[in-house]
Amino acid sequence: MKKLFLLTAIAGIFAFSNVSAQTKDPAMTGSKIGIGAEFAFPTGNFGDAYKLGYGGTLQFQTPIIEKLNFTASAGYLTFRGEDIATVGGVTFRNADLNVIPVKAGINYFLAENIYVGGELGAAFGTGDNSKTSFAYTPHIGVEFPVSDKGSIDLSARYEEWSTNYDGPGNTNFNFKSRFVGLRLAYNFGL
Structure with missing residues (x-):
């Protein structure tokens, strides 16, 4: 009985030391570039x-400090x-709105692979009479590691752009x- 207990204890120590020696999760470490598909669901008057x-x-x-x-980002x-x-x-509709958002911010990892964050930046309209807007977005997300340096990133956010548009009769309105x-993305570790 003592030999079985001793062998089990030794196996447990080796197993624990092996788990501790493994490298950190790729979602939590190192610089990375993500390519993502975006879907946006307008709210309110928009x-x-x-x-x-x-x-x-x-x-x-890229990491600033541990967990931060x-x-x-830039997109279309x-x-x-x-x-x-x-x-x-004949049906009339609003013209399509095409925008290039460019933002910078932070992600803070609350737990392994789960993060919250925010970004600030500008949204550049690309059509006629388009304006540039101040943009801000709080977000939450999760990253699932799929390889040594790769991860799948799924996030949800609230985003707002403030813009002055020309209304009927050339009147300005906010x-x-x-x-x-x-956003569903694949992150490549650098």
């Missing part, structure tokens, strides 16, 4: 004017215009573009 948005982003992350990463989003009215069998965004 949801009355535009349908689902979609696009893609590139995001760079600096982020920088398209929001389809909602139908406004039908006159004489229009806040608000949406809930989902």
Whole structure:
């Protein structure tokens, strides 16, 4: 009985030391670049004017201190215009909104692979009479390691852009573009 207990204790010590010696999770360490697909669900008045948005982003992350990463991202989003009215069998709709958001911020890992964060930046409109907007976004996400240096990143965020648009009769009005965004990305470790 003593030999069995001793062998079990020795095996347990080796198993524990082997787990402790493994490298850290790739989602938590090192610099990385992520390529992601974006989906945006407009809310409030923005949801009355535009349908689902979609696009893609590139995001760079690098550790600042343990559990805290600096982020920088750029992408392209398209929001389809909602139908406004039908006159004489012809349906009129808002023009599509195409935007290039460029932001920087942080991700803080609350637990292994789970993070919260925020970004600030600008959203550059690409169409006629487009404006540049201040953009901010709080977010939450999770990264699943899939290889030594790769991970799948899934995040949800609230994003808002503040913009002055030219309204009817060349009047200016404030229009806040608000949406809930989902991002699915693959992160490549550098």
